[in-house]
Amino acid sequence: MSTSKSARAISLETLIKVLQDKSYSNISLNNSLSHSNLSIADQNLATKIVYGTIQYRLFLEYQLKGLVRTKLTEKYLKPLLLMSLYQIIFLDKVPNRAVLDEANKLAKQFGKHHSSGYRVVNGILRSFIRRGVQLPDPKNEVEYLSIKESMPEWLVKYFINNWGIDRTKNLLTSINEPAKNSVRISSLCDREKVFDQLKAEGYNPEWSKLSENDAILSHGGISQSDLFKRGELTIQDEAASLVVESFDFDSQKEHILDACSAPGGKTVQMAENIAEGDVTALDIHEKKLHLVKENAKRMNVADKVVTKACDARKVQDIFKQGEFTKILVDAPCSGLGLLRRKPEIRYTKTERDLHNLQKIQLAILDSVSPLLKEDGELVYSTCSISVEEDEAVVKKFLKMHPNFELKPFATSKLESKTGMLKIMPDQDNNDGFFIAKFKMRG
Structure with missing residues (x-):
């Protein structure tokens, strides 16, 4: 890829891949940015345009109603119109004339030879500026x-x-608010010293309201810092940190199973909290376990993490009953709690998915539960807010396994007297998360 592409050219290129070719936004954008020589400011602009356009896609498509009078045959045209509308409507610091000028340049750059696409783009955008934003009747x-x-x-x-x-x-x-830049400070470090270092490096950290080891940063870029590279902190949402906090760690030798571990954020968090023992990290895909190993190495807990490629629904073929002191099932889910962070989820999931995923989640719980020691703890979590994947799974699991019951728990800053905790996205703009803690009946 040429290193001379502008921020908007990279944005358009990425949006064509995502909207037309169904590529993942984060992978496509990161790949494009890594091969560019854009400044940090231009990288931020490209990121904002790509994610903003995807996030507001339905709204932006609605704005085209009545303005498009010809079939948009060239694949770059609709993504270009959508990203241009996003800039006109949402980026106040960018003048309309600059958006129009850049849109015309991109239409000529991406269009076919003798294409009239730039005239189509120019005409539609000018018509929108004259007409303004439209919305459906609020009565519906x-x-x-x-x-x-x-x-x-x-x-x-x-x-x-x-x-x-x-x-x-x-x-x-x-x-639709921007996602927070949240980091979790390693339990192996002096949290106050790391916090002070974040201050010194200009990240303007604030302590999380949910977790005592999490901090909210004023901006991104932490993965390039020495703090990150030394494993003194990791990028993890504060709601996700609560999953591991729900376990009771003591001085006993732990033998923990992380049934769905990749990329390993919770695996390493558990490893940090055990004085003696290990965490066995499973994933159905061998290549994803490389991420777990890399995370464990960077976070200085590689000696406590064992990885194994395995379908969590078939663990009884490998492990024996009562083998583990703790089991975490951070289950595959719809990701409806991550709509702020991963905007395309809203367009790719259906209500049927919630029911299909519930079957997988129950199958995993059914498979791993016999592996728990008699006095052990089983934690189930999702990054979804759907009832089907959360409360309904708990209800059905308990009905299938009357030898289990919910166990109340406390995290560093929260308490669940019911044994279930649900964090909603409108609670201080966190990721949505669900946690349920089980124990065997006495």
């Missing part, structure tokens, strides 16, 4: 919220059915 709440907050109608209905219209409005607004 579902359609109005779907377009305004750029959320598929099935999800808007799902939120309303489970949390009511007022909470849904809060949730949707919150989900």
Whole structure:
């Protein structure tokens, strides 16, 4: 790839891959940025344009209604129009004339020989500037919220059915806020010293309201720091940190199973908290376990982590009953708690997925539960907020396994008297997360 591409050219290139070719946004964008020579400011601009355009795709497509009078045959045209609209509407510091000028240049750069695409783009964008933003009739709440907050109608209905219209409005607004830059400080380090170093390096850290070992940074780029490279901290959302905090770690020798471990954030967090013993990290894909090994090495706990490629639904073929003191099932899920951080999830998931994933989640719990020691702890977690993947899974698991019961727990800053904890995205703009803790009946 040429290193002379502009931030907007890289944005368009990435959006074509994501919107037209169904590529993953983070992989496509990171690959493009790593092969560019853009400044940090231009990398930030490209990132904002790509994720903002994906996030507001439904809203932006609605703005094209009545303005597109010809078929957009060239694959770059619609992504270019959407990213240009995003800049005009949401990026106040970018003048409209600059957006139009860049859009014309990109249309000529990406268009076919003798293409008239730049005239189409110019005409549509100028028509939009004259007309302005349009929205559906607010009386139709579902359609109005779907377009305004750029959320598929099935999800808007799902939120309303489970949390009511007022909470849904809060949730949707919150989900479209920028994700926080959250880091977890290693339990093996002096947290105050690391926090002071973050201050000295200009990250303006603030302590998390959810977890005592997490800090919120004013900006990104921490993965390039010596603190990160030395394994004194890692990038992890504060809600995700609570999963491992829900375990009771003591001085006994631990033999822990992380049934769905990759990329290893919770694996290493558990390894940091055991004085003696090990964490066996499973993943169905061997290549993903390399990420776990890399994480464990960087976080200075490689000597406590063992990896094994295995389908968590078949663990009884490998391990014996009652082998593990603790088991974590951070289950495959829809990711509906990560809509702020991974905007394309809203367009790729369906309600049927929630039920299909529930079957997988229950199968994993059913498979791993016999491996728990009699006085051990089993924690189930998802980065979803759906009832089907969270509370319903707990209810069905307990019905299938009457020898288990929920166990109340406390984390560093929160307490669950029921044995279940749900963090919603509108609670201080955290990722959505669900945690349930089980023990065997006495």
